[in-house]
Amino acid sequence: MINLETILDSGFVREQSHKMLAVCENGGTHFQYNPEKLDEVASFVIEVSKQNYPDDNYPYHGRINHINAGGVKRTEGLSAEDLLDLVFISVLVDAGAGPDWKFNENGTEYTRSEGLAVASVALYQSGLVSTQEKLKNLSVKDFSECFQVSESNPLQGISGRVSLLNKLGEKDRPSTLLKKMPKEFEAKELLKVVLKEYHDVWPKRMNFEDTNVADIWEYDFGHGKEYVPFHKLSQWLTYSLVEIFENNDFKVNNLDGMTGLPEYRNGGLFLDLGLLEIRDPKLKKEPYTVDSDFIIEWRALTVALLDILADVIRTRLNKTSSELPLVKILEGGTWAAGRKIAYEKREGKPPLNLQLDGTVF
Numbered sequence: 001m002i003n004l005e006t007i008l009d010s011g012f013v014r015e016q017s018h019k020m021l022a023v024c025e026n027g028g029t030h031f032q033y034n035p036e037k038l039d040e041v042a043s044f045v046i047e048v049s050k051q052n053y054p055d056d057n058y059p060y061h062g063r064i065n066h067i068n069a070g071g072v073k074r075t076e077g078l079s080a081e082d083l084l085d086l087v088f089i090s091v092l093v094d095a096g097a098g099p100d101w102k103f104n105e106n107g108t109e110y111t112r113s114e115g116l117a118v119a120s121v122a123l124y125q126s127g128l129v130s131t132q133e134k135l136k137n138l139s140v141k142d143f144s145e146c147f148q149v150s151e152s153n154p155l156q157g158i159s160g161r162v163s164l165l166n167k168l169g170e171k172d173r174p175s176t177l178l179k180k181m182p183k184e185f186e187a188k189e190l191l192k193v194v195l196k197e198y199h200d201v202w203p204k205r206m207n208f209e210d211t212n213v214a215d216i217w218e219y220d221f222g223h224g225k226e227y228v229p230f231h232k233l234s235q236w237l238t239y240s241l242v243e244i245f246e247n248n249d250f251k252v253n254n255l256d257g258m259t260g261l262p263e264y265r266n267g268g269l270f271l272d273l274g275l276l277e278i279r280d281p282k283l284k285k286e287p288y289t290v291d292s293d294f295i296i297e298w299r300a301l302t303v304a305l306l307d308i309l310a311d312v313i314r315t316r317l318n319k320t321s322s323e324l325p326l327v328k329i330l331e332g333g334t335w336a337a338g339r340k341i342a343y344e345k346r347e348g349k350p351p352l353n354l355q356l357d358g359t360v361f
Contacts, residue, residue: 020300049332061331066117081175098156136169260306262299265338
């Protein structure tokens with residue numbers, strides 16, 4: 001029987017995603033899986049990783065990397081509490097920015113995820129979110145001004161981002177997590193705490209045992225509808241917080257208990273290199289909302305294939321999962337490789353026509 005603990009468990013995300021892959025291999029999805037492309041994808045990811053990190057010292061796929069974009073140490077001197085609060089806010093505004101927005105910091109322009117990260121630092125330093133009350137009452141106007149939004153510099157999903165921050169203002173300050181977690185825990189347990197403590201922050205899409213579970217969807221595998229959870233932004237947030245906990249004398253175990261992130265960089269990598277192929281090419285141009293079967297399939301297949309690809313990469317590099325956990329492969333890695341090929345093919349745009357609302361991708 002499916003209960004709330006199951007719904008919030010990253011193991012269930014993995015289970016349902018691999019179930020989708022099995023259906024795909026039997027011809028039951030809009031996508032075809034081409035395993036003969038695995039080596040090519042692995043080679044491309046390894047090549048990009050070597051370019052980005054020649055010493056093979058891959059960092060975690062976490063928000064702090066983006067906050068410090070351009071080699072600027074914006075987190076230097078922050079207390080653990082301030083850093084955790086900043087990272088939490090920064091992740092909440094990190095859904096896709098769209099292709100036309102940029103943020104100018106002292107003459108340097110940043111776009112997309114890094115741009116949102118740098119802008120979130122400006123928001124944090126502005127005093128507009130310095131208390132829970134201010135966070136709760138942050139306006140679209142003030143947010144837009146801080147993020148330099150204009151008619152010529154449009155940012156997608158502004159109201160969705162501000163709504164997330166307003167709802168965060170109604171909860172305990174995120175830095176209280178430093179007092180709530182034991183000194184040793186598994187990564188997926190932090191994910192569960194984040195999902196339980198902050199479930200009301202997310203858009204109310206589905207209620208389960210009186211708990212809002214946002215990034216979870218229903219899909220018919222052929223025997224009636226089942227739940228397919230992703231918890232993408234919550235997992236991205238948890239990966240981003242792990243580094244802060246570890247740097248403050250916490251021991252975080254089993255990072256691979258969580259999953260890869262089902263977003264358009266990782267998913268786009270698989271489409272662009274042919275590991276996944278859309279069975280009907282006409283479908284590629286259709287506009288898609290996140291609750292469509294097409295997008296649910298794509299995201300689930302992305303999670304499953306990240307597991308498979310990670311094993312291939314580790315074998316090629318002669319690394320164990322503890323030496324090269326999935327969170328490092330993402331950063332090294334699949335996310336960077338997905339972005340690289342997207343810029344080569346489409347000036348960085350997603351491979352599909354996604355209707356972004358600022359709260360999922």
